[in-house]
Amino acid sequence: MSAREWDPIEANALVNSCVMRGNPLVALQSLQSQYGFVHPEAFEHVAQAFNISRAEVFGIVTYYSDLRTELVNGTEVRVCMGEACQAVGARTLLRELEHFESNHAEMHMFVSEVFCMGNCALGPTAVVGATLVGLANIDAVVTLFHEVQS
Amino acid sequence: MKIFVPADSSAKSVGSDSVARILGAALSQADMVRNGSRGMYWLEPLVEVETDQGRVAYGPIYPADAESLAEALNGNGEHPKFLGVTSELPWIREQNRLTFKRVGIIDPLDPADFQAHGGLAGLQQALVKTSESIIDEVMASGLRGRGGAGFPAAIKWRTVAQAQSEIKYICINADEGDSGTFADRVLMEGDPFTLIEGMAISAIATGATHGYIYIRSEYPDAISVMNAALDIAREHTWIGPAILGSHHAFEIAVRVGAGSYVCGEETAMLESLEGKRGMVRPKPPIPALSGLFGKPTVINNVMTIAAVPYILAHGGDSYAAIGTEKSTGTSVYQLAGNIAQGGIVELGFGVSLRHLVEHFGAGTRSGAPLRAVQVGGPLGAYLSAGQLDVAMDYESLTAIDAMLGHGGIVVFDETVNMAQQARFAMEFCAEESCGKCTPCRIGSIRGVEVIDLMIRGENRDDNRELLVDLCEVMTDGSLCAMGGLTPMPVLSALNKFPEDFGLSQERTQP
Numbered sequence: 001m002s003a004r005e006w007d008p009i010e011a012n013a014l015v016n017s018c019v020m021r022g023n024p025l026v027a028l029q030s031l032q033s034q035y036g037f038v039h040p041e042a043f044e045h046v047a048q049a050f051n052i053s054r055a056e057v058f059g060i061v062t063y064y065s066d067l068r069t070e071l072v073n074g075t076e077v078r079v080c081m082g083e084a085c086q087a088v089g090a091r092t093l094l095r096e097l098e099h100f101e102s103n104h105a106e107m108h109m110f111v112s113e114v115f116c117m118g119n120c121a122l123g124p125t126a127v128v129g130a131t132l133v134g135l136a137n138i139d140a141v142v143t144l145f146h147e148v149q150s
Numbered sequence: 151m152k153i154f155v156p157a158d159s160s161a162k163s164v165g166s167d168s169v170a171r172i173l174g175a176a177l178s179q180a181d182m183v184r185n186g187s188r189g190m191y192w193l194e195p196l197v198e199v200e201t202d203q204g205r206v207a208y209g210p211i212y213p214a215d216a217e218s219l220a221e222a223l224n225g226n227g228e229h230p231k232f233l234g235v236t237s238e239l240p241w242i243r244e245q246n247r248l249t250f251k252r253v254g255i256i257d258p259l260d261p262a263d264f265q266a267h268g269g270l271a272g273l274q275q276a277l278v279k280t281s282e283s284i285i286d287e288v289m290a291s292g293l294r295g296r297g298g299a300g301f302p303a304a305i306k307w308r309t310v311a312q313a314q315s316e317i318k319y320i321c322i323n324a325d326e327g328d329s330g331t332f333a334d335r336v337l338m339e340g341d342p343f344t345l346i347e348g349m350a351i352s353a354i355a356t357g358a359t360h361g362y363i364y365i366r367s368e369y370p371d372a373i374s375v376m377n378a379a380l381d382i383a384r385e386h387t388w389i390g391p392a393i394l395g396s397h398h399a400f401e402i403a404v405r406v407g408a409g410s411y412v413c414g415e416e417t418a419m420l421e422s423l424e425g426k427r428g429m430v431r432p433k434p435p436i437p438a439l440s441g442l443f444g445k446p447t448v449i450n451n452v453m454t455i456a457a458v459p460y461i462l463a464h465g466g467d468s469y470a471a472i473g474t475e476k477s478t479g480t481s482v483y484q485l486a487g488n489i490a491q492g493g494i495v496e497l498g499f500g501v502s503l504r505h506l507v508e509h510f511g512a513g514t515r516s517g518a519p520l521r522a523v524q525v526g527g528p529l530g531a532y533l534s535a536g537q538l539d540v541a542m543d544y545e546s547l548t549a550i551d552a553m554l555g556h557g558g559i560v561v562f563d564e565t566v567n568m569a570q571q572a573r574f575a576m577e578f579c580a581e582e583s584c585g586k587c588t589p590c591r592i593g594s595i596r597g598v599e600v601i602d603l604m605i606r607g608e609n610r611d612d613n614r615e616l617l618v619d620l621c622e623v624m625t626d627g628s629l630c631a632m633g634g635l636t637p638m639p640v641l642s643a644l645n646k647f648p649e650d651f652g653l654s655q656e657r658t659q660p
Contacts (some may be wrong), residue, residue, distance in 0.1 A: 021425060022425070023425025024406065024426075025422065025425040025426070026160070026405070026425060029406060029408060044193060047399075050425070050578070056426075059427050060425070060426065062429055063410065063427040063428065064408035064409055064410055064427075064428075065408070065409035065410065066367050066407075066408040066409035066598075067408060067409075080329075082329025082330065082528070083329045083330060083487065083524055083560050083571070083574070084329045084330040084486040084487040084560045085329070085487075086560075086571075087486075087487035087488040087560055087561060087562045087566065088487065088488050088515065088516075091316070092615070093337025101156040114368065115327070115329065115411060115578070115582075116327060116328070116368065117161070117368050117369075118159070118326060118332040118335040118368065118369060118488065119159070119160045119163050119332070120158055120329060120330045120332055120484065120486030120492070120560070121160065121191035121192070121332070121484070121485060121486050121489070121493050121557070122163060122164060122191050122192075122194070122492065123486075125163065130370070132159055132160075132162060132163040133163055134160060134163030134164045135164055146526040
């Protein structure tokens with residue numbers, strides 16, 4: 001997760017650098033990983049750079065769940081909801097984390113669901129920031145969350 | 151002293167990085183290799199040490215155990231978590247590892263280690279053969295697509311080889327989105343050169359000059375290992391303008407997914423590789439004739455292409471001698487979910503599900519009785535405890551309305567509610583549908599609603615009829631496997647576990 005602030009000129013340059021060796025999706029992914037989101041003001045430039053319509057750019061951004069148009073305010077905690085993790089209590093873990101999230105709004109935990117991290121033999125699985133947690137439980141996830149926060 | 155601490159992402163999820171740090175500091179004279187995983191995940195982090203008897207294992211070594219292990223290794227090596235010589239552990243010894251031969255053993259990014267363990271032998275064989283004789287070898291092996299469809303790889307390759315085009319592509323589907331499957335990830339993290347070698351062989355056979363590996367974004371470690379491996383392979387001319395000094399040119403690039411499950415469907419993957427929304431394309435035209443950017447394209451799963459180097463090195467016949475008559479070779483089964491001993495089991499096709507779950511898996515992790523097993527990912531059937539004797543090959547599973555898929559096996563104990571699992575299957579389809587065809591886009595939403603009515607107890611028998619009818623429409627009317635196979639988990643749950651839907655007796659599927 002990058003904390004870089006959105007910079008329209010730099011963003012346009014990044015898009016341009018993807019034109020020769022990439023495609024619109026690669027350009028949008030680059031913006032996402034650089035800034036943590038894709039500012040809608042970049043759509044026009046991506047459209048021009050790849051000679052597609054702005055509607056198509058909008059279509060790509062809204063299709064892929066990795067691409068976001070707003071920065072997540074806080075630390076993301078993703079809980080795997082694949083069947084393999086469900087079989088070992090992922091639904092309970094998600095419920096507990098959502099409970100924690102709403103009771104501690106000041107901590108800016110952002111809980112979301114993800115479908116399969118490929119950690120299916122060691123579930124339940126959570127991802128705190130960028131760290132994968134196997135055999136996860138609420139205590140381990142919250143402890144790591146505090147570490148990532150500080 | 152040489153010690154091995156896996157850098158596999160699943161091993162890292164239970165602390166192998168901390169273990170490596172602690173051991174590295176305490177045993178500064180030791181040579182540490184960050185290997186892939188042996189696939190025994192209940193023992194991860196699995197630390198190995200090279201000794202006179204061979205590599206011996208300790209596990210699971212959580213960060214809290216690392217100090218005491220370091221002390222033991224500085225002394226006589228005795229530790230309560232000592233397991234013995236790794237290669238003689240029954241779980242490893244009883245497997246037939248061909249594709250996974252080097253995974254967990256070698257340093258994933260050491261080209262010398264790769265070659266010392268038989269790497270590159272297949273590619274060298276391919277370079278002295280003609281295109282046709284490579285394809286004949288793959289044909290003789292009987293190799294079928296490991297992504298789920300089971301289509302013979304050689305026929306696909308031949309179609310591309312015979313197509314007339316200046317540019318041809320090889321696209322490797324590493325968008326391993328099925329829950330309960332992780333073999334592609336473990337191979338890419340543990341032995342990435344095997345995938346590159348297989349792709350290079352396929353390129354020589356088909357005349358392709360450009361390859362893409364489409365890896366899902368949920369696998370950041372696999373992406374970085376694969377990219378590093380490609381740089382090394384380029385330096386050693388295993389790929390590039392002249393493969394090992396020959397006249398074959400082949401370049402490979404990694405492309406990263408963006409969180410869409412349906413991009414694991416081959417035509418949606420092509421759209422995504424072209425930078426568009428991952429919308430499924432109608433077939434025909436088949437991708438082998440008109441695939442990426444409209445050019446002839448080989449699309450193979452990671453497991454399919456990773457089996458190729460062995461076939462070239464040892465001959466198609468020796469591969470075909472393993473497995474069953476129609477499902478030849480080995481399959482990489484993945485034991486997951488509520489299982490005591492989860493991990494990677496590579497064996498010839500035809501082993502029984504019971505042997506995998508009870509012998510290798512040692513039953514449920516919770517210790518409670520097993521109730522259901524989902525085979526083949528989120529679109530695969532739920533099998534009941536009474537069906538465990540099925541043989542794990544393409545034909546036997548199809549015969550009981552199930553499928554092998556990518557070889558994922560997810561175990562559930564008695565606490566599972568199968569109506570909820572059926573509902574989840576429909577909900578997942580609604581969430582991940584690309585939206586191109588109506589049965590999938592709308593049908594899945596109606597499916598969730600009908601199952602909700604049944605769960606609430608409204609007109610259960612009528613709604614069952616409705617659900618069965620809806621499933622028939624989705625199966626027959628959907629453009630791809632997403633909508634077409636979602637009914638499989640739903641109907642199998644409904645037919646085998648009707649009591650969870652509040653239905654009294656089992657009724658046979660029309």
